[in-house]
Amino acid sequence: MLDALQRWLQRRGAASSPLESATLIEAVPGNGTVLIDVRTAREHQGGTLVGAINVPLSQLDAWIATAVPDRERPIQLFCASGSRSEGACRLLRHLGYQDVHNAGGLVVASARLHLPIEHP
Numbered sequence: 001m002l003d004a005l006q007r008w009l010q011r012r013g014a015a016s017s018p019l020e021s022a023t024l025i026e027a028v029p030g031n032g033t034v035l036i037d038v039r040t041a042r043e044h045q046g047g048t049l050v051g052a053i054n055v056p057l058s059q060l061d062a063w064i065a066t067a068v069p070d071r072e073r074p075i076q077l078f079c080a081s082g083s084r085s086e087g088a089c090r091l092l093r094h095l096g097y098q099d100v101h102n103a104g105g106l107v108v109a110s111a112r113l114h115l116p117i118e119h120p
Contacts, residue, residue: 032073032074033073033074033075033076034053034067034068034073034074034075034076035049035051035052035053035075035076035078035103035113035115036052036053036054036055036060036075036076036077036078036088037049037052037053037054037055037077037078037079037106038055038056038057038060038077038078038079038084038085038088039054039056039079039080039084039106040056041054041056043080044120045119045120046119047106047117047118047119048106048117048118048120049078049106049109049110049113049115049116049117049118050115050116050117050118051115052078055067057079057084057087057088057091060088060091060092061091061095064092064095064097065095068097071095071096071097071098072098072099073097073099074099074101075092075097075099075100075101076101076103076109076113077089077092077100077101077102077103078102078103078104078105078106078108078109079105079106080105080106081104081105082102082104082105082108085102085103085104085105086102088102089101089102
């Protein structure tokens with residue numbers, strides 16, 4: 001499944017903005033969990049998890065309701081160390097999202113979720 005997702009993403013190119021990312025979430029076949037990188041765009045360019053969508057924490061509240069209207073959909077968040085993603089989890093829970101998880105920092109999230117790190 002992971003190889004198929006990687007090939008699918010490569011054929012279509014990575015989403016470059018939150019608006020394009022909203023379309024990507026709905027388009028990935030078999031994608032149950034939304035994987036969000038809440039780091040800055042500059043940090044994201046240095047490496048991210050395969051299939052992750054980059055939505056900086058400062059933009060998350062304005063983006064999430066449109067991109068992920070199902071508040072029961074599983075969401076995994078990560079950042080550089082786990083601090084911003086913990087704040088993002090609190091924000092999403094406050095907004096009514098029920099299945100929200102802090103995967104931690106990039107390297108820890110990669111190990112926890114069994115996803116490789118890619119360099120966009």
